[in-house]
Amino acid sequence: MCRTDIGLERTPAGRRLVVAREVDASPDAAWKLLTDTERWPEWGPSVRAVESSSRVIDGETTGRVRVPGGLWVPFEVTSCVDRRWTWRVARIPATGHFVDERPEGCRVGFELSVVAAGYAPVCARALGHIETLLTEERA
Numbered sequence: 274m275c276r277t278d279i280g281l282e283r284t285p286a287g288r289r290l291v292v293a294r295e296v297d298a299s300p301d302a303a304w305k306l307l308t309d310t311e312r313w314p315e316w317g318p319s320v321r322a323v324e325s326s327s328r329v330i331d332g333e334t335t336g337r338v339r340v341p342g343g344l345w346v347p348f349e350v351t352s353c354v355d356r357r358w359t360w361r362v363a364r365i366p367a368t369g370h371f372v373d374e375r376p377e378g379c380r381v382g383f384e385l386s387v388v389a390a391g392y393a394p395v396c397a398r399a400l401g402h403i404e405t406l407l408t409e410e411r412a
Contacts, residue, residue, distance in 0.1 A: 276294065276295070277292060277293070277294045277397045277400055277401075278291075278292075278293050278294070279291070279292050279293075279393055279397070281387070282384075284369065284371075284384050285357065286359065286369055286384060288387070289369065289384040289385060289386065289387070290384070290385045290386070290387050290389070290390055290393060291382050291383070291384055291385075292382055292383045292385065292393050292396040292397055292400065293371075293380050293381065293382025293383070293400070294380070294381055294382070294397075294400040294401075294403075294404060295375060295378060295379070295380050296378050296379055296380070296381050296400075296403065296404045296407055297377065297378040297407075297408070297411075298378055298379060298404075298407035298408070298410075298411060299378070299379065300356060300372050300373070300374045300378075300379040302407055302410065302411075303372045303379050303381050303403070303407060304356050304372045305329075306403060306406060306407060307358070307370050307372065307381070307403075308329050308330045308353070308358065309328060309329055310323045310325040310327070310328055310329070310330060310334070310336065311323065311328055312406075313338070315402065315406060316399050316402035316403045316406060317399055317402075318395050318398050318399055318402075319340055319341065319395055320338050320339070320340065321338075321339040321340060321341060321343075322338070322339040323336060323337075323338050323339075324336050324337050324345075330350050330353055330358060331350065331353050332350060332351070332352055332353045332354070333350065334349070334350040334353075335347070335348065335349045335350070336348055338362070346362055346363045347362075347363060347364075348360050348361065348362045348363075348367075349361050351366075356371060356372040356373070357369065357370070357371040357372075358370050358371075359384075366386065368383045368384060368385055368389075368392070368396065369383065369384030369385075370382075370383055370384075371383075371384065381400060381403055381404075382396075382400070383396040383399070383400075
C-alpha cells in the first residue's frame with residue numbers, strides 16, 4: 274500500500290491537516306500499537322523513551338516523553354474514544370491519532386493543526402514505521 278495521503282479534513286477536533294495511510298492490518302492491531310506507550314519509540318520519530326501512568330493509554334493517561342536531544346517533556350492524553358486519541362505535550366495541543374476500519378485493513382493517521390504543517394513529514398515517517406511493524410507482526 275505504502276501511500277501516505279496528506280490533506281485538510283473535518284475531524285472531531287475541527288478542520289485539521291490529516292496525514293494518513295491505508296494499512297493491511299486489522300484495526301484492532303493498529304489501535305493496540307498506537308495506544309501502547311512502551312511501543313511509541315518504535316514508530317514515533319520524535320519519541321526516544323516514555324514514562325507513563327499506564328502502559329495502554331486512556332483518557333486520563335499522563336507521563337513524559339524523551340525527545341531527540343534528551344529533553345523529557347510532560348504529556349497528558351486529553352481524549353481516547355472510538356479509536357481516536359489526542360494529547361497535550363508540554364501543555365500544548367499536539368497530534369491527534371486515529372484508526373479507521375476499511376473493507377481491507379484500516380486507515381491509520383495523525384491530525385495536525387494547520388499551523389503545525391511542518392510536522393507532516395515526521396508523521397509520514399511514523400506511518401511508514403507503523404505499517405512495517407504491523408506487517409511484521411502479521412508474518
